[in-house]
Amino acid sequence: MSSVFSQSAAVISMNIRSLPRRLWMSLAMVLASAVVVAILLAFLAMAKGFESTMQSAGANDVAFIIRGGSAAELNSVLGRDQVNLLENAPGIAKDEQGPIVSAELYVIVDGKKRSSGTKANLPLRGLDLRGVNMRKNFALEQGRMFTPGTNEVIVGAGVLRQFSGFDLGSEIRSGRNSWKVVGVFSTGGNVFESEIWADAKVVQNLYNRGSSYQSMRAQLEPNADIQAIKDYVKNDPRLNQDVQTEADYFSEQGKSLSYIAIFGRIISTIMALGALAGALNTMYTSVSDRAKEIATLRAIGFSHMSAFIGTLAEAMVLAALGGLFGVIAAYLFFDGMNASTLGGSFTQVVFSFNLTTELITQGAILALIIGFFSGVFPAWRAAKTPVIVAFQSSH
Amino acid sequence: MNDFYLIVKNLTRKKMRLVLTSFAIFIAFLIFGSVMALNNALNSGVEMSADNRLVVTNKINFTQPLPIAYVSKVKSVEGVKDVTYANWFGGYYQEPANQVITMAVDPDSYFDVYSELILEPGVKERWQKHRTGILVGERMAQAKNWKVGDRIPVSSNIFSQKSGGHTWEFDIDGIFKGQDKQTDTNYMVFHHKYFMETQAWGGDYVGWMIFTTTDSALNEQVAKVVDERFANSAAETETKTEKAFNKAFIEQIGNIGLIIFAVVFMAFFIILVVVGNTMVLAIRERTGEIAVLKTLGFSSKRIFNMVLAESCLLSFLGGVLGMLAATIIVKGASAELASFLPNLILGQSVWLQGLAYMLLFGLITGIIPAVSALRLNIITAFNRI
Numbered sequence: 001m002s003s004v005f006s007q008s009a010a011v012i013s014m015n016i017r018s019l020p021r022r023l024w025m026s027l028a029m030v031l032a033s034a035v036v037v038a039i040l041l042a043f044l045a046m047a048k049g050f051e052s053t054m055q056s057a058g059a060n061d062v063a064f065i066i067r068g069g070s071a072a073e074l075n076s077v078l079g080r081d082q083v084n085l086l087e088n089a090p091g092i093a094k095d096e097q098g099p100i101v102s103a104e105l106y107v108i109v110d111g112k113k114r115s116s117g118t119k120a121n122l123p124l125r126g127l128d129l130r131g132v133n134m135r136k137n138f139a140l141e142q143g144r145m146f147t148p149g150t151n152e153v154i155v156g157a158g159v160l161r162q163f164s165g166f167d168l169g170s171e172i173r174s175g176r177n178s179w180k181v182v183g184v185f186s187t188g189g190n191v192f193e194s195e196i197w198a199d200a201k202v203v204q205n206l207y208n209r210g211s212s213y214q215s216m217r218a219q220l221e222p223n224a225d226i227q228a229i230k231d232y233v234k235n236d237p238r239l240n241q242d243v244q245t246e247a248d249y250f251s252e253q254g255k256s257l258s259y260i261a262i263f264g265r266i267i268s269t270i271m272a273l274g275a276l277a278g279a280l281n282t283m284y285t286s287v288s289d290r291a292k293e294i295a296t297l298r299a300i301g302f303s304h305m306s307a308f309i310g311t312l313a314e315a316m317v318l319a320a321l322g323g324l325f326g327v328i329a330a331y332l333f334f335d336g337m338n339a340s341t342l343g344g345s346f347t348q349v350v351f352s353f354n355l356t357t358e359l360i361t362q363g364a365i366l367a368l369i370i371g372f373f374s375g376v377f378p379a380w381r382a383a384k385t386p387v388i389v390a391f392q393s394s395h
Numbered sequence: 396m397n398d399f400y401l402i403v404k405n406l407t408r409k410k411m412r413l414v415l416t417s418f419a420i421f422i423a424f425l426i427f428g429s430v431m432a433l434n435n436a437l438n439s440g441v442e443m444s445a446d447n448r449l450v451v452t453n454k455i456n457f458t459q460p461l462p463i464a465y466v467s468k469v470k471s472v473e474g475v476k477d478v479t480y481a482n483w484f485g486g487y488y489q490e491p492a493n494q495v496i497t498m499a500v501d502p503d504s505y506f507d508v509y510s511e512l513i514l515e516p517g518v519k520e521r522w523q524k525h526r527t528g529i530l531v532g533e534r535m536a537q538a539k540n541w542k543v544g545d546r547i548p549v550s551s552n553i554f555s556q557k558s559g560g561h562t563w564e565f566d567i568d569g570i571f572k573g574q575d576k577q578t579d580t581n582y583m584v585f586h587h588k589y590f591m592e593t594q595a596w597g598g599d600y601v602g603w604m605i606f607t608t609t610d611s612a613l614n615e616q617v618a619k620v621v622d623e624r625f626a627n628s629a630a631e632t633e634t635k636t637e638k639a640f641n642k643a644f645i646e647q648i649g650n651i652g653l654i655i656f657a658v659v660f661m662a663f664f665i666i667l668v669v670v671g672n673t674m675v676l677a678i679r680e681r682t683g684e685i686a687v688l689k690t691l692g693f694s695s696k697r698i699f700n701m702v703l704a705e706s707c708l709l710s711f712l713g714g715v716l717g718m719l720a721a722t723i724i725v726k727g728a729s730a731e732l733a734s735f736l737p738n739l740i741l742g743q744s745v746w747l748q749g750l751a752y753m754l755l756f757g758l759i760t761g762i763i764p765a766v767s768a769l770r771l772n773i774i775t776a777f778n779r780i
Contacts, residue, residue, distance in 0.1 A: 274422030
C-alpha cells in the first residue's frame with residue numbers, strides 16, 4: 001500500500017514539474033476556474049450584503065405593526081385613533097412615560113447619487129425620540145440629535161456615503177420645505193442608515209399627513225407572546241393590522257434581492273459547465289502529452305493507480321489554484337464594495353458587498369468540483385491506456 | 396475531394412476535443428444571448444417610450460400627489476396636444492404577494508395619450524359610461540386567465556374603501572392590446588373619479604400627469620413652461636420626457652444592474668479567451684501536415700483560407716447552437732416572468748450581435764495559426780518534426 005503512495009507522490013511531482021511544458025493550456029484552465037469562482041462569489045456577496053443589511057435591522061422583541069395586506073411600510077396607513085388603541089394592546093412594555101411604542105411615518109424624497117449624479121428615492125422617516133431610542137445600535141457619529149418641533153434632520157451614514165448634499169450643516173430642499181442636517185447617525189450598518197430622520201409631527205405637518213402614521217413599533221415585555229397583540233387586533237373591529245416581529249418583517253424584506261443569489265448560482269453553474277469543457281480539453285491534452293512518460297512508468301512497474309492519481313492531482317491543483325485566484329479577485333474587487341438599490345419599500349437601500357468565509361468555502365468547493373471532474377476522466381484514460389499503445393501513439 | 400471536405404475532416408479528427416470546444420463556445424453564447432435579452436427587457440421601457448410624450452410629477456418625488464386642478468392648466472399650455480392623469484392603486488389579487496399593476500386613470504383622455512394601445516370598436520365608449528368597469532391589458536388578461544364580462548375583486552395595499560375593507564370589485568369591459576409585441580400591456584386601468592369617490596380619504600389630487608406635445612421638437616420648451624407655471628406653488632412640478640422618466644426609474648435599481656452586466660460580459664469574453672487558446676494550439680499541432688499540403692501544391696493562400704474557415708466553422712457551430720438554446724430558454728422564461736419582465740424577448744438585434752461576435756471570434760482564433768501557415772517554410776517545418 002505504501003508503494004502506491006510513494007509511486008503516486010513521484011508521479012504527482014513529475015506532472016507538476018512538467019506543467020511549464022503545457023503552460024498555455026494549464027493557464028487557460030486556471031483562468032477558467034478563477035472566473036467561475038469569482039463570478040459566483042460576486043453574486044453571492046451582493047445578495048449576502050443586502051440580506052444582512054436588512055436582517056440586522058430587525059429586533060425579535062419589537063412588534064412591527066402595519067395596515068393589513070400592505071406588505072411594506074410605504075403603503076401602510078395608521079390613523080391616530082388606531083395608534084391609540086394599539087398602545088393598549090397586551091404584552092407591550094411600559095416605562096414612566098407609558099407604553100414603549102413608536103408611531104412613525106415615511107415620506108419619499110429625492111437624493112442625488114454620488115456615483116451617477118442621478119436622482120433616487122430616499123426615505124424621510126418621521127419619528128420621535130422614543131422611536132430613536134428603540135433602535136438598539138443607534139449612535140450619533142457627528143453633530144447632535146434633531147430638536148423636536150423644528151425642521152432639523154439627522155441623516156444615516158449610508159446616505160452620506162452614497163448621496164451628495166447631506167453633509168453636516170447643509171440644507172436639504174424638498175419642494176418648498178427645507179431641512180437642516182444637524183447630525184449623522186449609524187445603526188450598526190443596517191438599513192436604517194439609508195434613511196433620513198426628522199420629528200414625526202413636523203413631517204406630518206409639512207407633507208399634509210394630518211395626524212396619520214404608517215407604522216408602529218412596540219417594545220414587547222420580556223417573554224411576552226406577540227400572539228396576544230395579534231388576538232387583540234383580531235378581536236377589535238376598529239383594527240385590521242398585520243402584526244409581526246420587526247425581525248420577521250425585515251427578514252422578509254431582505255429576500256427581495258435573493259433573486260440575485262439565484263441568478264448568480266444559475267449563471268455560475270452554467271459557466272462551470274463551460275469551464276469544465278475547457279478544463280477537460282486541458283487535461284486530455286496533458287495526458288496525450290505525457291503518454292510516452294506514462295507508458296514508460298507503467299513499463300518499469302508503476303501501478304495503474306499512480307497514473308490515475310497523478311493526473312487527477314494535476315487537475316485538482318490547477319483548478320484549486322484558479323479557485324484561489326478567483327477568491328482573491330472577488331475579495332479585492334467586491335468585498336466591501338458599496339452599492340445601493342431599490343428595496344422593498346420603494347426606496348434606496350445602501351449596502352456593502354459581504355464576502356463571508358462561508359461564501360469563500362462555497363467558491364473553493366466549486367473549484368474543487370471542477371478540478372475533480374476535469375481530472376477524473378482523463379486520469380481514467382491515463383490509467384487504462386495499454387503500455388504498447390501509448391508507445392505507438394506517441395511516434 | 397474539395398476544400399470543405401478537408402476542413403470538416405480536420406475539425407472532426409479529435410471528436411472529444413471538437414465536442415468539448417464547441418460546448419464551451421455554446422455555453423458562452425448561451426449566456427450572452429440570455430443576458431442580452433434580460434438587459435433589453437429591463438431597458439425596454441426606455442426604448443418603447445414615445446418621442447412626444449412627457450410626464451409631470453411632483454418635484455419632491457414622483458410618489459407625491461398633484462392637485463387635479465393642474466390638469467386643465469397644463470392643457471392650456473401652447474404646444475400641448477392631449478393631457479391625461481393617473482394614480483397608482485397598489486393593486487393585488489387575492490394575496491398581497493400577488494401584485495397586479497392597477498391605475499386609476501381619466502377614461503376620457505387616457506387612450507388619446509397612449510395611442511399605441513388598441514381597443515375593439517365601441518369598447519372604449521362602453522367603458523367610459525360604466526363607472527365600475529375596468530380595462531385589462533392583453534398580457535395581464537392572459538396571465539390571469541380573465542375574460543370580458545368577468546367580475547374581479549382587486550385589493551389595494553395602500554387605499555381603503557370608505558365603507559371599510561381594501562377590496563374593490565370591477566367588471567372587465569374590454570381588453571386592450573399593444574400596437575406591437577413589445578408594448579407593455581401588463582396592467583389595468585379604471586375610472587379615477589370612481590376611485591376618488593370610494594376611497595377613504597377622498598381628495599382632489601392625481602398621482603401624475605402625462606401629456607403629448609404637438610411636435611417632439613417642442614418638448615423641452617413646453618416642459619419648461621409647465622414647470623414655470625407651478626413654480627413657487629404648494630406643489631411644484633418636474634416635467635420630463637417619458638424616455639427620461641423611465642430611464643431615471645431604471646437607474647434607481649442602480650449600479651447593481653451595471654455590476655451584474657459587467658461581470659457577465661467579462662465572463663463571456665474570458666470563456667472565449669480560454670477556448671480560443673485551445674483552438675490556436677489545436678491548429679498549431681498540425682504544422683507538419685500543413686507542410687505536406689504545401690508540398691503537394693496547395694497554395695499558401697488556399698491553406699490560409701482553409702484554416703480560417705475551420706475556426707469560423709467551429710465558432711459558428713457552438714455559437715449558433717448556444718444562441719438557439721438561449722432563444723428557447725428566454726421563450727420559456729418569458730411566460731413565467733411575464734408579470735415583472737414583460738418584454739423578455741431574444742430579438743433580431745441580439746442575434747445579429749451574437750453572429751458578429753462569432754465571426755470575430757472565429758477570425759481572431761484562426762488568424763494566428765493561419766498566418767503562421769501562410770508563412771510556413773516547408774523545409775523548416777519538416778526539420779522540426
